[in-house]
Structure formats: structure tokens, C-alpha cells
Amino acid sequence: MPSFENLGFMKILVCISKAPDTTSKIAFVDNNTRFDENGVQYIVNPYDEWYSLVRALEIKETIGGNVTIITVGTATDEAVIRKALAIGADDAVRIDADPTDAYYTAVQIAEYAKTNGFDLVLTGKETINYNGSQVGGMIAEALDLPFISLASKLDVNGTTLTLEKEIVGGLQVVEVALPAVVSCAKGMAEQRIPNMRGIMAARTKPLQVVAPVAVDLLTSYEGYSMPAAKSACKMIDPSNMDELVALLHNEAKVI
């Protein structure tokens, strides 16, 4: 992997995914086997944009480097890639395939990273549509690199990273030598709004389309369903909390 020849110049690969806008109506078509994209506005998955992309740009601005964004997606996803370029990434790579399986997606990105050499690979904590939190760890294993999961702080000191990350029931500060893979959670950076100059510049930034490598699909989504409709909320008189407790015990059976 990366040679890390030039201190003070980091090659950063930021993995982005498209995701439906958080206000999108969630519905399914084709006998509930496919997400209904009708009228859905796609955005850069917020964790990929707010946390990993912005932190990558901050590192580049402080110590120098190059920020490449990569996505596995079809030609229709280029609008989302341009949005990420407008925020400030230098160039983009699209692996031309439909990302239906996390393993498939991760191996595609790992192959590209292996060939092109990066010091740091960043992902968001999870996508807001599939919430799997899988791709980052899979890339790391495929590249035999350390993976820091759900980091809320990332600082670069020469060729090492100092990170703060959540662990079960607490917080840990760790140090790891580059190259490494990091998934970014809240606290990492603040959201940036692209300005007009960025949007104009994004139109002409390099976007390379790469053919996928042959990889097995380890999982597939066979169907979707919606939660049962909630029955109407039962209103309780604020002066009668004994009634609420009785309902929670006798009717809801949760206490």
C-alpha cells in the first residue's frame, strides 16, 4: 500500500454513498422488492459528507495533500459526486456498478486503493438508508490495515494518527500508524455549505470512471416491509399519572 513518501502531503480517499434526503417518503415497489425512487432527492450520505469529507479537507488545508472521493454507483449518481466535489474534494472516482452488497462495494474500493496508494481512507459511520456500518471495516480487512471505527476526533502527527473513538460504554484515545482506515462519527467536523465558486469548479474537476472487478455478492435484499401502523396515541390527563402507570403495567405490560 501507500509509501508515504512525502511527509506533509497526505493522499486521502473519502468513500461516499448516495442516500435519500432525510425527508424522503419511504415506500417500496415491485411487490415490495425495490425502493420507490419516484420523487426521491438523493444527497451525499450525511455522515460521509459532514464528518469524513469535511475532516479530510481540514487535514489537507492544514498539512497539505489531495482528497479523492470514491463511490460505487451508476451514471445517475454523478450528480451526487459533483455535490461532494463542490464542497472541496480535488477529484473523484466512480466504480461503475450497482452497490447492492457491502462486501462487493468494499472490495471494489479496496482494489482501487491498493492500486493507487492512499495514506488514509475515510468512511462515514453508516449510510442513513441501509445503516449497516460495514464497508469501512471490510475495506480495512481487505487491505490488511488497522480500522478505527466510529472516531469522533482525528489528528495527524507526522505519520501517526491520534483518534478518539466510542467503545462499549465509554470513550478511548488511540494512536495508530498510517496507512489506516477510519469511520467517522459525530464530533469529527462541522458541516460545510458549498459556495458558488465551489459549485462552478466542481463541473470541471476530474471524474474517473473505473470498471468493477469480479466479486461475489455475499448478501442480497429479498424484500422490504413497513412497520404496522401505530394505533392512535392515547391521551392521559396530566393530573392523573396513576392512570398512566396502571396502563403501562396492565395494558402495555412494560413495567
Place this chain on the structure above:
Amino acid sequence: MSVLVYINSANGLHKSAFEAVTYGKKLGGDVTVITTGNTDSGTLASLGKYGASKVLVDRSFKGEDDQQLTRVIASAAEQTAASTVVFSHDLTAKAVAPRLSVRLKAGLVSGAIDVPSGDGTVKVNVFSGKAFGAVKVNSGKKIISLLPNSLQPEETGVDCGVEDFNGNAGESKVKVLSTKKPEGEIPLPEAELVVSAGRGLKGPENWGIVEDLAKALGAATACSRPVADIGWRPHHEHVGQTGVAIRPNLYIAAGISGAIQHLAGVNGSKVMVVINTDPEAPFFKAADYGVIGDAFEVLPKLTEAVKKFKASGN
């Protein structure tokens, strides 16, 4: 068929461990547990009650580097010829299960909420809890990480044997500089009862009435995003899309309007009680029980009612 269940026993055994072993048992076949660290064998043996036939423990390794932990679990999977590896879907699983998936070339189902259905698919939350997906694993080996509070632990057997295991963790590339753990609190994702509050509480000095209710119920406390952002409450209490996603049996929210991003973190709760002064608060649409009223009056009354209920022998 052989099932391997990874248990994080670093802080003793929690309900999520019993759930994961119960889940492994329900998959059918022989269940082996793999764990690391110093928890005494007597405690680990109790996992037999939930269906484990054997516990393997790598005592040489504390389980702090995810890459090493992946190697240990992979060795155990190889030794037991496991066709399925089960995790509880916590922060360790999020770091380790994807690595193991690549290492074993085993399809990973993250955040399962049920045992596999008749057609072999596993139900998961998608779209931040707004819908369910049915995931099929196409590979011979599988990894399933189970969302906490998705099934009840079932005691069906007796204590099992505990064996030392050397999983060849190998070298670590990660150096731990410091670890901070809150003492004596119920871990939020595992809590069955949660009392949560938002900006409606007006200031951190007013959290006493939230803590009083939580204490009376034996519940964990949580909060909304703005409250964590302005520092009224610690970040690990923040539930919602960018914070922790939880699915307790009971979620009581006071002074939280119920924005879509907050709902994404709590809509897996079995029962929701919403207390708000604003009858138009969107949270009432998602709630099972609603109280239109001032949290400063309602919470202390609810605490008294809970105490009375508990004192009557419940």
C-alpha cells in the same frame, strides 16, 4: 451445523450476551462461545444456561485491538467449523464483524431483529428504522449481529465447560492511550426502560426530575441532540440519528418535540410515552401514550405514581 457466538465480557456479562447465546441456540446446532479477557470461569460457565455447550476464552488477549480480535474469532470459527458467527450489535461488533466477513468470506447481516424466517432471510431495520428489510446470505458461512433488546434470553440448560483458547491474536497496530468509562450506569443500548428529555427542560440544573423518575423505574437516562450539543448532558446520552439508536421496552420523552432525526433513533421502542406542553408536537403521532402538560409538573407526579406502584408490591 455449528454456531459460534462472540461475547464481549470485558465488563462482566450483560443481558446482550444472554440474548446473543439464546439467538445462537435458536439457529439450531451446537453453540460455542468465544470471549477474551479476565472474567472468571464460573461466570462464563453460566452461558451454558442459555444454550452454549462450551465457552472458549483467550485469556492472553484483552480484546482491545479489533484487528487482533478478528484473528481470534476467526481461529475459533475455524476450530469449531462454525457455519454461523453471532455478535450482539454493539460498537465492538460494528468494528469486528465487517473484518471477519472479509476474512471468512461470510455474508454479514448487521442489526438483525429476529431469527431467520422460513425462507432463510433475516429481518433488519433499514432507512433508519422507518422500514424493515429481509436479507438473504448467499455465502456458505454467515455472520449475524443481533440488535440488543430484539429477543428475550431463554434459560434452557445448565452451566457448561470453559476452556482456555489461544486464538493467535498476532501483533497490534493500535496503541491505546487512555480509556474512559462511566461507572455504574446502565449501558443505554441495553436498557429496557429509558427516560429522556430535551430542550423543554430549560437547563441542565433541572435534570433532577428526570433522574428521579429514571431511578424510581430503574431506567437509563437519555437526551435529545440539542441538549447534548449545548453540553447540558454528556454525548453518550444522545439518542437519535446521529447519536445512539435504541429499542427499549419503554421510552419516556419529556420536552422533546420529536423531529424526524430523533425518531430515527427511538422508533424501535416497543412503547413510547410523550410528555409535551405543545399538543401539536410531532412526537405525539409516534407515541402510544401522550400527556399534554408541563414536564416540571408531570415528571414529579409520574415519579410519585411509580413509587406508589412499586411500594404496592410490584
